[in-house]
Amino acid sequence: MGKIALTGIKPTGILHIGNYFGAIKPALELAADYDARYFIADYHALNTMKDGAELNTRIREVAAGWLAAGLDPERVIFYRQSDVPETFELATMLMCFASKGLLNRAHAYKAVVQANGEKGADPDAGINMGLFTYPVLMAADILLFDTDIVPVGQDQTQHVEMAADIAGALNFNYKRELLKVPQASVRENVAVVPGLDGRKMSKSYGNVIPLFCTEKELRKLCMKVVTNSQGIDEPKNPDESQIFLLYTLFATPEERAALAARYRAGGMGWGEAKEELFRAANRELSPLRERYNAIMADIPALEKILKEGAAKARAVSSQTMARLRTASGIAL
Numbered sequence: 001m002g003k004i005a006l007t008g009i010k011p012t013g014i015l016h017i018g019n020y021f022g023a024i025k026p027a028l029e030l031a032a033d034y035d036a037r038y039f040i041a042d043y044h045a046l047n048t049m050k051d052g053a054e055l056n057t058r059i060r061e062v063a064a065g066w067l068a069a070g071l072d073p074e075r076v077i078f079y080r081q082s083d084v085p086e087t088f089e090l091a092t093m094l095m096c097f098a099s100k101g102l103l104n105r106a107h108a109y110k111a112v113v114q115a116n117g118e119k120g121a122d123p124d125a126g127i128n129m130g131l132f133t134y135p136v137l138m139a140a141d142i143l144l145f146d147t148d149i150v151p152v153g154q155d156q157t158q159h160v161e162m163a164a165d166i167a168g169a170l171n172f173n174y175k176r177e178l179l180k181v182p183q184a185s186v187r188e189n190v191a192v193v194p195g196l197d198g199r200k201m202s203k204s205y206g207n208v209i210p211l212f213c214t215e216k217e218l219r220k221l222c223m224k225v226v227t228n229s230q231g232i233d234e235p236k237n238p239d240e241s242q243i244f245l246l247y248t249l250f251a252t253p254e255e256r257a258a259l260a261a262r263y264r265a266g267g268m269g270w271g272e273a274k275e276e277l278f279r280a281a282n283r284e285l286s287p288l289r290e291r292y293n294a295i296m297a298d299i300p301a302l303e304k305i306l307k308e309g310a311a312k313a314r315a316v317s318s319q320t321m322a323r324l325r326t327a328s329g330i331a332l
């Protein structure tokens, strides 16, 4: 068996190009060299998504998104987290090896506590146990499948380190490597995709370019990317331009060099730079959009793919749990 790469995406909002370049595309490239296990983290999403109809739609969209982006379910084990109940059993077991102090240090949790403090609110305001134990559920996702590497964006590396810590604590206790210790894998050049306003592209900032919008909307959004106030004639620094940064994601190295030279020469206004961005983005995204629309038009076929993936996933996860039940003394 080859080395194992595993990652999940939370269906909490519309997929955007930050998710595509930061998570989906690198994961699909890795799938050429690794035994890949990719899934939809629907229980992680439940933490913030309390509208059933909306969560259901988002799950379908993320599943269709992976497939439209090129995931081959014959080669990659592709499933929904909730279809693998061993995840929840392992999460419960890991709770007993994860110190509260470790979870207190999780960035996402700490950020809410800090914001509460700044508002003079109770430190626990708005914090449910799903948020506090989020890293443990994520550790279960990862450790269940003997994962070697976890392709994620920079913001998720702390969670992978926590999964490694928790695996270490369990292995230390039972004095053998019952759980493989995973590592995060971040692609440096796409670590943070900027959004329309120049901050990290994120659905929570409302600054996203959706992965599957119409051509017309894509163009409209490309026109909205922030610029400075330099006039047409002024030479521009491509390295300081959000438009150029986004363009580099879609362009070939030759196209990048050619457009950078035009920025530096002056004579190209921001409108034209945005037009170039739209052309490059649309070229890459059009075929994905077509596949996505076809998949979304046949939900039973999508369900079938996910169920078949879950069966393959459970063939692995049930073995991990059997090993842990024996080692922990839970199994008779």
Ligand code: ADP
Residues within 6 Å of the ligand: 009, 010, 012, 013, 018, 019, 020, 021, 022, 023, 151, 152, 153, 154, 155, 156, 190, 191, 192, 193, 194, 195, 200, 201, 202, 203, 204
């Ligand atoms: P959002 O920030 O929109 O809520 P998620 O947190 O659901 O996105 O991220 C899903 C995956 O996409 C994660 O692996 C995350 O690291 C990656 N990701 C999200 N936004 C970006 C971005 N702007 N640049 C690079 N990767 C990103």
Ligand code: TRP
Residues within 6 Å of the ligand: 006, 007, 008, 009, 010, 041, 044, 137, 138, 141, 142, 150, 152, 156, 159
């Ligand atoms: N927490 C990840 C995110 O917000 C999603 C996720 C859940 C995940 N379980 C995972 C990523 C396991 C990698 C491995 O994007």
